[in-house]
Amino acid sequence: MHAPHFTTDASSNGIRERDFTVGGVPGILWSPASGADRAPLVLMGHGGGHHKKHPAMAGRAQRLVTGGGFHVAVLDAPGHGDRPRSAEDEREIAALRGAQAAGEPEGPIVVRYNARLAQAAVPEWRAALDALQGLPEIGADGPVGYVGIGLGTAIGVPLVAVEPRITAAVYVCTWPDVLIEAAQRITVPIEFDLQWDDERIPREASLALFDAFASKEKTLHANAGMHLELPRFEADSAVRFFVRHLGGAVAPAA
Amino acid sequence: MHAPHFTTDASSNGIRERDFTVGGVPGILWSPASGADRAPLVLMGHGGGHHKKHPAMAGRAQRLVTGGGFHVAVLDAPGHGDRPRSAEDEREIAALRGAQAAGEPEGPIVVRYNARLAQAAVPEWRAALDALQGLPEIGADGPVGYVGIGLGTAIGVPLVAVEPRITAAVYVCTWPDVLIEAAQRITVPIEFDLQWDDERIPREASLALFDAFASKEKTLHANAGMHLELPRFEADSAVRFFVRHLGGAVAPAA
Structure with missing residues (x-):
């Protein structure tokens, strides 16, 4: 097991912020500045084209740390943030930009791209969770949640399907196409956000993904x-x- | 305009509870026991077969008064609570019980019954609102919200469609069949609750009702x-x- 390798450590406004790497993957850990006691950990997966410190992540982390007293960790997804893009990443992104510029459907490209990144990211997240649970302020048996936005949901659905340590998840909708089967294996409580007038993701497909979760407690x-x-x-x-x-x-x- | 005629006045646990009648319709007003200042008013419509003091109403009122500092008013629906049932009410209720016992569809009976009660209840609610706004602790220009459960939604959708003083509404789903047209005239913010595995109300019909609200801000x-x-x-x-x-x-x- 890799321990997280911390590279920065700073506190302001009651929040401690530490950059780290685990097995070469860069991440960030936000924590209550005051806390020596153990607290639950919330993992967050950022959206496509974003990165671990994007305002959508920092803003949610601020709420989770100050509102819930949680630790919050984000990893850069493969090809995102401080991580290099592969030639295949570059080809996919060019295809996506091309489709968007031409007004052609972006869904098939995003779904394929996200699924490939998820395959790489799931084991990275599990290794990061191993490492973070080695910290005394998190601990090996503490509760763990997951929040995903877009790409972070495309990674988080297969992750939660195989990772029993994650016992609750919030998903902000992404293209649901290839996620149904993994969702059917998830039984933990789910909160699932979708935009009713989403101009990019078909409403019926999103409702079908919500329907697929096997969770006894789930809220759309x-x-x-x-x-x-x-x-x-x-x-x-x-x-x-x-x-x-x-x-x-x-x-x-x- | 009728003033509310108060028949009881008691306070406990920080909540003042007053029974009243307006134009012969019995209601209840819950208020902060401490408050002399004006506060917003939330109207609540109870479910079919329930009444103004049903635990579902009292429990929500307790949260609204102590959590939001609101006044909360509930009226007995026609044929409910302290109000007499008409011969037509008795016929409809017998038909409903018969359908339920026989395992036949209850929807058509409930929809017809609720629509008839709503036609009577909407003017009663508007008169009660006139009267309650005459109280100094509510006032004629204060904000007003509405919560409906089941029958209370069947009354509350046509009520909010015609009552501009109500500027926000929470609806717990009922049979949506005849409510679509009224919903299309509603533009105030809506929170709409439905049960995903409802064994009595078809999911697609409920989603269609949510879709029908013309509100710019609405949450399912x-x-x-x-x-x-x-x-x-x-x-x-x-x-x-x-x-x-x-x-x-x-x-x-x-």
């Missing part, structure tokens, strides 16, 4: 609005979801 | 579970929804 939050218009109150809802399922204490929203 | 909360298994955390979500849209302050859950 469908909000009016387009692909990029997920309301910010859903990030607060995710904090409450993890407080319910992982434990922790909700502080009033800032 | 679909939870795994059967008709009567709405999770309690949705009652807390409704409090936060009204705090966002009517103002008020969320206290931590008890």
Whole structure:
């Protein structure tokens, strides 16, 4: 087992931020600055084209750390953030840009690209979880959750399907096509966000993915609005979801 | 305009509870026991076969008063609670019980029955709102919300469609069949709860009702579970929804 190799350590506004690598994969760990006690860990998978410190990640991490007292870890996905792109990554991204520019369907390209990245990312996440659970403030038997956005959902559905240590997950919808089978193997509580007027992902396909989860407790939050218009109150809802399922204490929203 | 005629007045656990009648219709008003300041008003419509003080109403009222600082009013629906049943009510209820006992579809009976009650209840609610807004602690220009459960949704959709003083609504799903047209005239923010595995109301019909609301801000909360298994955390979500849209302050859950 690799221990996380920490490269930075800074605290501000009550949040401790540490860059690390595990087996060469760069990540970030946000924690309560005050906390010496153990706290649950929430893993977050960033969206396609984003990276571990994208504002969508930093903003959710801030809410999870200050609102729930959680540790929050994000890894750069393969070919994202501080990681090099392969020739195949470059070809796929060029094909995607080409399809978008031509007004052609992007779904088939994104689905193929995300599925390839997920295959690489799932073992990286499991190794990172091994390493993070070696830290005394997280521990080997503490509760673990997962939040995925877009690509982070494409990685997180197969990850949670095979990783019994993750006991609750929030997914912000991505192209659901190849995820149904993995979703059918997931039984932990799920909160699933989709945009009702998504101009890129077909509504029926997203509803079918929600339907596929075998979880006894699952909640769909469908909000009016387009692909990029997920309301910010859903990030607060995710904090409450993890407080319910992982434990922790909700502080009033800032 | 009728003023509300108060018949009881008692306070306990920080909540003031007053029975009243308006134009002969019995209702209940729950308020913060401490409050002399004006606060928003939330109207609640109870479910079929229930009444104004049913635990589903009292429990939500407790959360709304202590969590949001709101006033909460419930009226007995026609033929419910302290109100007499007409011969037509008795016939419909007998038909419903017969269909349920025989395992025949109850939907057509419920839809017809609810629609008839709604026609009577909408003007009753508007008169009650006139009266309640005459109270200094509510006021004529304060924000007003509506919560409906089942029959309360069948009444509340046509009510909100014609009542501009109601600026936010939470609906727990009912048979949606005859509500589509009224929903299409509603533009205020909506939170809409349905049960994903509802054994009585078809999922596709409920999704079509959510789709019909013309509201720019609307959120569907679909939870795994059967008709009567709405999770309690949705009652807390409704409090936060009204705090966002009517103002008020969320206290931590008890």
